[in-house]
Amino acid sequence: MCWAPVEPSTTTDSTTDTTTETSTETSTTGPGLCGNAVVDPGETCDDGEDCGDGVCNSDEYTGEKHCNATCNGLYPGWCGDHSVQAPEACDDGEETPTCNADCTSVECGDGILNPSAGETCDDGVDNSDAYDDTPDQLACNTACTGTAPHCGDGVCQESHEDTTCADCTCGDGIVSAPETCDDAMATPTCDADCTPVECGDGHHNPAAGESCDDGNTIDDDACRNDCTTCGNGILQAGEECDDGNVIDEDACSNECIKPRLVFVTGAKFDGNLGGLTGADMKCGTAGMAADPNLPAAAWRAWLSDDTGSPSTRFDTAFSGWYLLVDGTPIAKGWSDLTDGTLAAAINLTENGAAPGLPKNTWSNTTAAGATASTEHCDNWTTTEFDPKGRIGDATATNTNWTDLNDADNNPFTCSAGLHLYCFQHTP
Template sequence: MCWAPVDPSTTTDSTTDTTTETSTDSSTTGPGLCGNAAVDPGETCDDGEDCGAGVCNSDEYTGEKHCNAACNGLYPGWCGDQSVQAPEACDEGEGTQTCDADCTPVECGDGVLNAAAGETCDDGSDNSDAYDDMPDQLACNTACTGKAPHCGDGVCQESNEDTTCADCTCGDDIVSAPETCDEGMATPTCDADCTAVECGDGQHNPAAGESCDDGNMVDNDGCRNNCTTCGNGIPQMGEECDDGNAIDDDACSNDCVEPRLVFVTSAKFDGNLGGLAGADMKCGTAGMTADPDLPATAWRAWLSDDSGSPSTRFDTAFSGWYQLVDGTPIAKGWSDLTDGNLLAAIDLTETGAASGSPKNAWSNTTTAGATAGAHHCENWTSLEFDNNLKGHFGATSATNSDWTHLGDALLNPTYCNITFHLYCFQTSL
């Protein structure tokens, strides 16, 4: 702009402020002086006549702040004066969330960058969402939120990019050449290196059922040609045992898991067991006879009260065999133990002898290993003969659900001064 105030001493005396007056009277400036782009005596501004730049002495709206045609004041309206006049659609003094700095509504693609409205770029009609393989000449995207898709934007464009672009990596869940699969991790169908599962490729993939993968075809080394190790007679990492045979319910299962022992105590106890902890100690003491090599802490009583149950106190992930002390299989794993049927009754004591009468064991436990109810002799601390204090029990001769919760409502529960056995389970090695 060339307009500027002049020294008052050079102007004529007037009581009227002409700085915003719109007039075509240029008599105070002398012939031909208004419009020469110089503020002459009597003028308060003079922009010249270059309307091509959008600025000139004019009594018309140009959008720019400019001098009027008489050079004696500003034209009273311009974009940015916070007053809307035609042809402005809005005027908030600067770019805002709803109005651009050129006094038009915010619109991505109008070529006006408006950071207040969330735009980071705006190339007008050149905005594009097409993939651009020339990062030095990237266009703005059609949302005005960043550059058009390209290598280096942090997103793998699977239709345009492969692993030569750092945006595409194995594990991003996008199949990019030369990957044959990509599921973000090792899965039953895809290895961690984004190749299809194949035993012998050197990619150990437990999710695909591989116990090992040494990448060779030597069948009698540490990893067999079917990518398994259990059954080769050599206990390895992750195996509790390996007897090299296909007998599942012997001293080592076909999954190379050692069996865990189960017995019913030869001793009988009233309802005052000292709580679950006291019952566990009784099982631990008897367990030293069942297997002297195990610590007393390896045993738990199959017993429930308000504080816990086998489902919360046992190793429910165990998948090996539960066996009596003579090797008789009872169930395979926790799921089989809790399905309502046993392969054999838990009727042998820690010594391997048959349990004595009565052939019952304190339990208060459902088939699923959960607490059966509130009949637990006051959390197994009472031996009182009291109708309000009773305990649930199971039958040691049963293989159906009666083994843990006898289904005779007339007998079960019974008084806490009665003496019954305890079921004891090995829960750790």
């Protein structure tokens, strides 16, 4: 019975020793501890063996800074170390305009947002330039500079949007329903409210020649039914005059256009007029008596040759009255002057007197104001007997006034002294 107690005592000592040895082995550094994600004595690093987050003990490139497989140092290469190694395309140490933070080259559509490269978005393969009217699902555009076009982006997409979208407004220069025009301002064809120009629509459009537009059909109020204010006695834009009356043939027509004077020169000239320019100067000199307030350049001779004619040298857009110096109406506007019939003969000189005999004028001009023939005294530069020059009759109101229908006397010798018709060319 004495040995029995000894044996347990021996067993107890042995167990205690074993426990001590096991504890010592557990705390001793060795190869088996590299990979437990704990930097044990003798190790310089230990990222563990789980590579799920891209970081683990490895002797291979992972893109991240990590411990090597033996836990005695870092693997020498990673994205951000300023050294390019496969599979890196670049490595600037950080995001730059040419290199992404993951060491790939910058490319719109790679799904990596790179603000330093000017990208404001990048949805990768979902980038699109297609119109999308659901703002909560907007894709990045294919330039990575913003979202795909949509209502609310500040740009009117004419093919998709109308004025129900706040981006489309009258004046943006884009025709969007229900607009019928949009010139971004009032123009000769489009009102400022993006409707076609129409006198009487209540939209005053000076660009279209409207002096006013009161939107009514009352013709004798401040704004007439043709959108003019002529006749109210107030000179306004587009009016040469406004005498406040409805007398058409006086000093101001019912269209508020000043009349222009016409006379036949009191002096007579041979066929050497100095060309059309010389004839104009002769009219300018005589015109000082007809109206001293007009410059000499305001007058044109009714004369044609190879270099020009009234149809090419006169104000053919004029629509006011041509009057003799005593106020007698001759014709209203160019169209009436050239229709073959005058209201009265041009038979008064610049001084209001009757011209001397013969009452004929140098002309070579048709009733339409065009060159009549080649019979123009060698372009009005000669007094020779031949060639000759065609003439008009200052007593006539039919086409004879400009081209006398008399084969015996028309054309006439260039040595003869005849009158000139002179027309006021400018207001």
